[in-house]
Amino acid sequence: MPMNFRKFLSAATIMSGALLCSYANFASADCSRGSLDSNYCDVDNDLVADSPIDESKWKNPSTLVFTYTPVEDPAVYKDAFADFQAYLSKATGKKVIYYTVQSNSAEIEAMRSGRLHIAGFSTGPTGFAVNLAGAVPIAVKGGPDGFQGYNLVVITRKNSGIKSLADLKGKKVAHTSPSSNSGNLAPRALLPDQGIVPDQDYEVSFSGKHDQSILGVVSGDYDAAPVASDVLERMIGRGVVNADDIEILYRSPKFPTSSFAYAHDLHPDLVHKIVGAFHTYRFPPEMQKAFKGADRFYPITYKADWGVIRAIAGATGTSYDRKGLTAMAEKEAAKKKK
DSSP: OOOOOOOOBOOOOOOOOOTTSOOOSOOOSSOOOTTSOTTOOOTTOSSSOOOBSSGGGOBOOSEEEEEEOOOSOHHHHHHHTHHHHHHHHHHHTSEEEEOOOSSHHHHHHHHHTTSOSEEEEOHHHHHHHHHHHOEEEEEEEEETTEESEEOEEEEEETTSSOOSGGGGTTOEEEEOOTTOIIIIIHHHHHGGGGTOOBTTTBEEEEOSSHHHHHHHHHHTSSSEEEEEHHHHHHHHHTTSSOGGGEEEEEEOOOEEOOEEEEETTBOHHHHHHHHHHHHHOBOOHHHHHHTTTOOEEEEOOHHHHTHHHHHHHHHTTOOOSHHHHHHHHHHHHHHHHO
16 A cells, blocks of 8 residues: 655644543644644545655654443453554664553544544544544455445345345335434435435334344345344354345445554655554454454555445544534543443
8 A cells, every 4th residue: 555654744732631621722824724633734635644844843752552442341452452562663763652441532542633543433433533533444354355344335135126126116215223323324325326215215214223234134124124234144154044035236445444644744764664663563363352353454545445344434424523522422421420
């Protein structure tokens, strides 16, 4: 994957501070930045922050701070990444420590403030990390044939007479639940470009779960359903449904899982070593087990591989800006109180 480590562009120093406090009220010199925060520039239009033009802004710390998207038991992934941390340390000549974060918003603020240098961000929060924290995604967990992820697939019964998405007009289609990505949000964002609009062109009926949608299509309760490809594959693999009874009408681009990114203002020579470590490392067996069979960090770019996620965010009213990040932080806080 081509990496331009010396983008001679202007950017201001990232200001530290708590997430919900006001951000620094000054911007970098006038430059093209797209949807990025005013602290960053994106002259080459790759949708991520450029390296600062001022070499004095390049960071080359003796200790690299690394973390992975927050989970219920952070110790699980801290242990899972131990071997990679040792590999990264050898590749960069730096000490590498694991920094436990308690929320996605806290992780983003840690990189924005300069306390975090390398991180794994969840799929949705990646957009906030790019726009507000200067994160530059370079990899996703995967294998030799591609990155780990899943697709939205729209299925119908074989011999149902439905041959294309256009045939769904006037039909009863099962969505899973209002908050589901592939079961509701993604089809509402992606299917209109395919000429079919949920609720307008077909009747939406919520099934509750992906497996219920699939079983409902096979039994004839629903004419079709948008579901997650990995759920469908598991049900076929377990013999719950027969692949010969199902026809796929549409398959979306793959939705990536968590991204791995470095802070935009790291020294270009250090970035080169970090990227090299990610792209040459191979997961040991215990790490493969922890990450569902993935055996490597698969190279990606935010512009190309997060396009479908940005499209869904835009269609569902999610903005990767300060207001959107504050809303995400409030949701995370409310969830913890339950």
